[in-house]
Amino acid sequence: MTPKLPEAPDPAVEYWQNLSEGRLTFGRCRQCDHAWLPVSRECPSCLAADWRFEASTGDAVALSWVVYNHAYNDLWADRLPYVVALIELAEGPRLMSNLVGDFDPTQLRIDHPVRLVIESEGDTAVPRFVPIEQVPEDGDTT
Amino acid sequence: MGERIVIAGIGHTAFGSLPGRSTVSMTVEATANALADAGVERDVVDALFVKPPTSFSETLYGAKIAEALGLKGLGISGAWDQGGAANISLVNFASYALAAGQCKVAVIGFADNPKTGSRATYARARNAEDNLFGWYSTMAYFALFARRHMLQHGTTPEQLGHVAVTIRGNGARNPAAQLQRPLTLDDYLDGRMVVDPLRRDDCALISDGGAALVLMTEKTAAEVGVERPVPILGFGQGLTSPSRPDLTRTGLAVAAASAFAMAGLRPSDIDVAQFYDCFTPTVITAIEDCGFTAKGTGGRFVEEGRIALTGDLPVNTSGGLLSETGMPGMQLIVEAVRQLRGTANLQISGARKALVTGQGGAMQTHSAMILGQ
Numbered sequence: 001m002t003p004k005l006p007e008a009p010d011p012a013v014e015y016w017q018n019l020s021e022g023r024l025t026f027g028r029c030r031q032c033d034h035a036w037l038p039v040s041r042e043c044p045s046c047l048a049a050d051w052r053f054e055a056s057t058g059d060a061v062a063l064s065w066v067v068y069n070h071a072y073n074d075l076w077a078d079r080l081p082y083v084v085a086l087i088e089l090a091e092g093p094r095l096m097s098n099l100v101g102d103f104d105p106t107q108l109r110i111d112h113p114v115r116l117v118i119e120s121e122g123d124t125a126v127p128r129f130v131p132i133e134q135v136p137e138d139g140d141t142t
Numbered sequence: 143m144g145e146r147i148v149i150a151g152i153g154h155t156a157f158g159s160l161p162g163r164s165t166v167s168m169t170v171e172a173t174a175n176a177l178a179d180a181g182v183e184r185d186v187v188d189a190l191f192v193k194p195p196t197s198f199s200e201t202l203y204g205a206k207i208a209e210a211l212g213l214k215g216l217g218i219s220g221a222w223d224q225g226g227a228a229n230i231s232l233v234n235f236a237s238y239a240l241a242a243g244q245c246k247v248a249v250i251g252f253a254d255n256p257k258t259g260s261r262a263t264y265a266r267a268r269n270a271e272d273n274l275f276g277w278y279s280t281m282a283y284f285a286l287f288a289r290r291h292m293l294q295h296g297t298t299p300e301q302l303g304h305v306a307v308t309i310r311g312n313g314a315r316n317p318a319a320q321l322q323r324p325l326t327l328d329d330y331l332d333g334r335m336v337v338d339p340l341r342r343d344d345c346a347l348i349s350d351g352g353a354a355l356v357l358m359t360e361k362t363a364a365e366v367g368v369e370r371p372v373p374i375l376g377f378g379q380g381l382t383s384p385s386r387p388d389l390t391r392t393g394l395a396v397a398a399a400s401a402f403a404m405a406g407l408r409p410s411d412i413d414v415a416q417f418y419d420c421f422t423p424t425v426i427t428a429i430e431d432c433g434f435t436a437k438g439t440g441g442r443f444v445e446e447g448r449i450a451l452t453g454d455l456p457v458n459t460s461g462g463l464l465s466e467t468g469m470p471g472m473q474l475i476v477e478a479v480r481q482l483r484g485t486a487n488l489q490i491s492g493a494r495k496a497l498v499t500g501q502g503g504a505m506q507t508h509s510a511m512i513l514g515q
Contacts, residue, residue: 036385038269044385063389064290067338072265072278081338084277086286086389094385096277105338110293126274 225502
């Protein structure tokens with residue numbers, strides 16, 4: 001075990017800094033190759049503190065999503081209805097985010113492909129996702 | 143576990159809006175009722191297990207409750223933070239302490255007052271960055287889970303509606319329930335969509351209330367003349383990881399498997415179940431994860447009327463969290479005890495084995511318990 005500095009920087013700070021520079025990053029363990037979010041000091045797979053930030057390609061799927069018709073916080077009252085989704089990046093890590101752009105939520109399918117867009121929320125760069133239109137499968141008449 | 147442990151007494155407060163009542167006061171009232179029900183004096187209590195309130199935070203809460211109950215010289219007292227799964231987990235820990243001879247009469251208690259107090263905990267963002275995505279409320283987590291179940295298994299809004307209609311129907315016939323208004327499937331479907339795919343009537347009540355249990359060994363119960371002890375046959379706990387491969391499977395599968403193995407029983411042995419129905423999708427997934435039907439078929443199970451009073455697995459016979467009270471969750475254990483004593487309001491004829499489940503947070507924590515004669 002290597003002793004750690006008591007005041008080591010919170011890895012979340014670098015995560016948000018990376019976003020402001022246009023990169024959605026996640027933790028990649030140098031010991032066991034596990035990829036994860038949210039970033040944490042130790043790899044949740046092997047508990048090693050030996051890891052690096054890796055940038056996502058931005059390809060992902062929406063595992064599930066909800067449509068808010070009620071604002072639990074005034075910050076979001078004028079954005080109703082809005083969509084929050086559980087995203088799984090192509091590299092594996094999962095994160096909560098929004099689905100944005102011009103789309104009909106009722107037409108989304110299971111594991112719907114989505115692509116990263118980085119939007120500004122005040123001074124913060126926020127990772128959000130745009131659903132990608134799907135070509136109907138063979139035999140699908142919808 | 144060695145010595146068989148029994149629930150010797152049950153007690154609760156009124157359910158609904160109880161202005162001015164602290165969680166401490168409600169726990170004292172529920173405990174006094176449970177001790178009277180068991181027919182034992184307060185002074186024989188030598189262990190206290192409590193769940194801290196959900197709607198506000200407390201430290202050293204066990205000591206606070208012990209003081210209010212006038213309990214002196216306790217061997218064990220403390221609180222267990224596991225959300226709505228904790229009630230059954232406290233039975234778990236109390237049972238082992240009793241079996242080991244570490245205590246003789248244990249009280250388990252929980253109360254909360256979000257209705258007249260604060261319900262902000264249910265609307266909160268769990269992490270600071272959630273504000274950036276509008277990711278608020280407990281309900282939304284269950285909506286996210288429900289959507290995945292619908293996408294993956296074809297579960298329908300009507301099937302969720304059947305859960306609400308069944309349980310609200312039971313609650314309508316319970317004179318002690320906070321909400322005694324039955325619900326039709328049309329009412330359900332016409333209800334306001336809050337966080338799609340969940341509607342108003344998918345959601346548990348916001349309530350003030352408390353409940354308590356008195357536990358002892360079967361031998362002690364016989365010695366002190368407890369009239370209607372109900373044996374604890376098995377229990378278990380489980381945790382759901384957010385990174386699990388299949389989002390529609392929960393830690394209740396682990397909790398229930400543990401409870402069934404300890405009891406030496408199978409799902410088909412259960413006569414009545416009290417599922418933690420904080421939101422309707424949890425009932426469908428609990429039926430699956432406890433092994434009553436295959437994963438993905440819980441919606442059909444419900445739609446076929448099998449959870450009705452006349453079905454093969456009647457559930458939440460006093461109205462559950464959807465109708466009887468949103469707090470404290472322990473009323474599910476209380477109702478299971480009433481069913482096995484044969485004193486329930488909507489008594490299932492010949493009920494001999496009951497399953498109870500608990501769940502905490504946004505489906506992270508789970509517990510299961512089997513009671514039986």
